[in-house]
Amino acid sequence: MNYTTDFGAVWRYSDLLLEGLYASLVLAGSALAIALPLGLVLAVLRLSKLPVISQIAVVYIDFFRTAASLVLIFWFFYAFPILIGVRWNAYSAATLALGLQSGAYFAEVFRSGIQSISFRQWEGAKSIGFNYFQCMRYVVLPQAIRRMIPVFFTRVIELFKTTSLAAAITYPELAYKASLIASMTYRPIETYTVIAGIYFVIVFSLSQGVRMLERRYAILN
Amino acid sequence: MTYQWDFSFLAAYYPLLLQGLLRTVELALVSLVAGLTSGLFLGMARSSPRIWLRWPASCFIELFRNIPVLILLFWFFFVMPMLLGTRTPPFVAAVVAFSVYLAAYSAEIFRAGIQSVEVGQWDAARSLGFGYFRSMRYCILPQAIRRVIPALTTQSIELVKTTALASTIAYGDILYQAKLISDQELRPLEAYTVAAAMFIAMLVAFSYLSTQVEKFLGRSEQR
Numbered sequence: 430m431n432y433t434t435d436f437g438a439v440w441r442y443s444d445l446l447l448e449g450l451y452a453s454l455v456l457a458g459s460a461l462a463i464a465l466p467l468g469l470v471l472a473v474l475r476l477s478k479l480p481v482i483s484q485i486a487v488v489y490i491d492f493f494r495t496a497a498s499l500v501l502i503f504w505f506f507y508a509f510p511i512l513i514g515v516r517w518n519a520y521s522a523a524t525l526a527l528g529l530q531s532g533a534y535f536a537e538v539f540r541s542g543i544q545s546i547s548f549r550q551w552e553g554a555k556s557i558g559f560n561y562f563q564c565m566r567y568v569v570l571p572q573a574i575r576r577m578i579p580v581f582f583t584r585v586i587e588l589f590k591t592t593s594l595a596a597a598i599t600y601p602e603l604a605y606k607a608s609l610i611a612s613m614t615y616r617p618i619e620t621y622t623v624i625a626g627i628y629f630v631i632v633f634s635l636s637q638g639v640r641m642l643e644r645r646y647a648i649l650n
Numbered sequence: 651m652t653y654q655w656d657f658s659f660l661a662a663y664y665p666l667l668l669q670g671l672l673r674t675v676e677l678a679l680v681s682l683v684a685g686l687t688s689g690l691f692l693g694m695a696r697s698s699p700r701i702w703l704r705w706p707a708s709c710f711i712e713l714f715r716n717i718p719v720l721i722l723l724f725w726f727f728f729v730m731p732m733l734l735g736t737r738t739p740p741f742v743a744a745v746v747a748f749s750v751y752l753a754a755y756s757a758e759i760f761r762a763g764i765q766s767v768e769v770g771q772w773d774a775a776r777s778l779g780f781g782y783f784r785s786m787r788y789c790i791l792p793q794a795i796r797r798v799i800p801a802l803t804t805q806s807i808e809l810v811k812t813t814a815l816a817s818t819i820a821y822g823d824i825l826y827q828a829k830l831i832s833d834q835e836l837r838p839l840e841a842y843t844v845a846a847a848m849f850i851a852m853l854v855a856f857s858y859l860s861t862q863v864e865k866f867l868g869r870s871e872q873r
Contacts (some may be wrong), residue, residue: 433731495853497811499818500825500846507838512653583863593718595817604720617728625725632716 438614439623442606449606450627456523456592461585463528468535475540480618486536493533502524521594531588538584543567543569543578559614575646582639586632593628603627663831671848677823678810680745685752685809686696686802692753695785707757712755720815723747727819740821744813752776752809759801759848763794796867803860807853814849824848 439446474486493501506522546569554564596605607624611617658669695707714722727743767790775785818828828845832838 481819489785492850494808495811495850495857497825497849498816499814500842500849503825503838504842504846505736507832508842511839514653590718592721594815596720604718604724607724611728617724618732621721621725621728625721628718628721629713629716633712634718 434619435616436619436623438616439610439619442610442613445606445610446603446627448622449601449603453589453592453602454529456520456595456600457585457589459520459524460527460531460588460592463524464531464535464588467529467532468539471536472539472543475536475584476543490533490536493530493538496530498527498530498591499597500595502531502598519595519598519600522598523592523600527588527591527595531584534584534587535581538577538580539573541575541580543561543574546572549646562613576601578646579639579643582635586635586639590628590632655840655841656837657844659837660831660833660840660844666848667824667844667848668830670822670824671852673821674810674813674823674852677744677748677816677821678742681748681752681813682806682850683808684745684749685805686756688749688753688758689756692757693758693764696757696761698763714750715758718778719747719812720818722751723815723819726750733788740816743819744816744821747784748809748812748816752805753814755805755808759798760794761807762801763798764790766797777795777834784815799860799864799867803857803864806860807857810853810856811849 433582471486471490474482475485475490475592477483503527506519509522509525510517550568550572551564554568558631559567593604595602599605603624607620612622614620692707692711695703696711698704698707725742726747727740730738730743730746742780771789771793772785775789780788813823814825817823817829821827824845828841832841837839
């Protein structure tokens with residue numbers, strides 16, 4: 430074994446890496462913009478008393494949670510445009526695939542948060558004359574949100590990690606830039622080590638931040 | 651927009667799809683067994699009172715939980731031939747990447763399970779004259795594992811879905827075959843729809859199976 434590593438070759442392309450990082454963050458942000466409202470609506474539908482409505486939400490959630498992310502991304506990139514008859518780019522396909530899938534995951538986060546609030550809290554709120562929305566707004570959600578914080582941010586971090594899959598449909602994010610750099614420099618080992626390092630630093634600091642939040646907002650029983 | 655759906659051409663590719671399915675199952679099974687087994691030992695090390703066991707385990711877990719699995723896959727794909735000095739087939743790189751990833755995730759689940767067992771159980775096992783390993787083996791683990799089965803199931807389903815990534819390093823799984831078919835027939839809509847349907851069918855079966863396992867293991871708790 431006499432392979433000499435040369436990380437300098439990778440750093441010469443640091444502008445590409447920065448662009449890639451920016452594109453990753455943009456994709457994660459746009460997917461979140463779809464996923465959050467969608468997740469909230471799905472969670473409310475899922476908790477509906479009408480079985481028809483809650484079943485629709487269940488089917489949606491189960492479908493998107495059991496479909497592999499990469500298959501969804503391919504489907505939305507290659508198949509979906511044919512179906513609706515428009516041409517579109519990798520960004521829209523990846524945003525839609527990740528957004529719709531994360532929506533299903535967030536729905537479960539919100540639902541479990543809301544359900545974790547004891548029904549006595551509802552009864553208490555009703556007994557002082559609150560209606561459904563007031564109960565939700567003033568009593569249940571403030572407690573539910575505190576409980577959801579750790580799981581919620583874990584999901585956001587997972588979403589950020591999943592954006593790397595968009596490289597497969599040539600969306601120019603960090604992992605795609607890595608494959609470009611690797612083929613330009615013929616140094617895949619250094620390139621992927623650097624990329625792994627960048628992801629590690631970002632995700633690790635995010636998850637440490639989540640742990641701090643968790644301690645800060647823990648509900649003392 | 652009226653698109654003529656036509657799944658009939660897929661009949662000719664039936665052996666290819668079946669092969670893809672088999673390869674996916676093969677990859678998933680090997681990674682699940684390797685990943686969960688090493689996850690169990692990592693989880694035990696992580697919850698051990700000895701710092702020289704706990705610390706390396708924590709480092710391993712934090713490292714591999716915080717890197718996207720696609721990057722891990724590429725990394726092992728390119729690095730393993732350098733380290734081993736021989737060509738590594740995509741299957742080996744994929745198994746290593748996915749098992750390491752699953753080991754890191756399931757270790758945290760096992761740790762949570764082990765720590766959820768009351769201290770009294772340890773005391774009771776010790777009072778019967780069991781050492782650390784026998785307490786673990788006969789008293790703590792059976793209870794811990796039963797409690798974490800649902801979380802392990804979720805994680806295992808995630809892993810089966812993750813195996814689709816192996817198509818990016820030219821491992822011939824379902825998704826790879828779908829891509830081949832779609833390129834040959836210029837019918838991506840049908841090819842990828844079938845790939846998605848195969849994954850869903852497989853995972854529905856898998857989650858049904860794990861519910862049965864859960865019931866089977868939970869039977870003594872219900873008494």
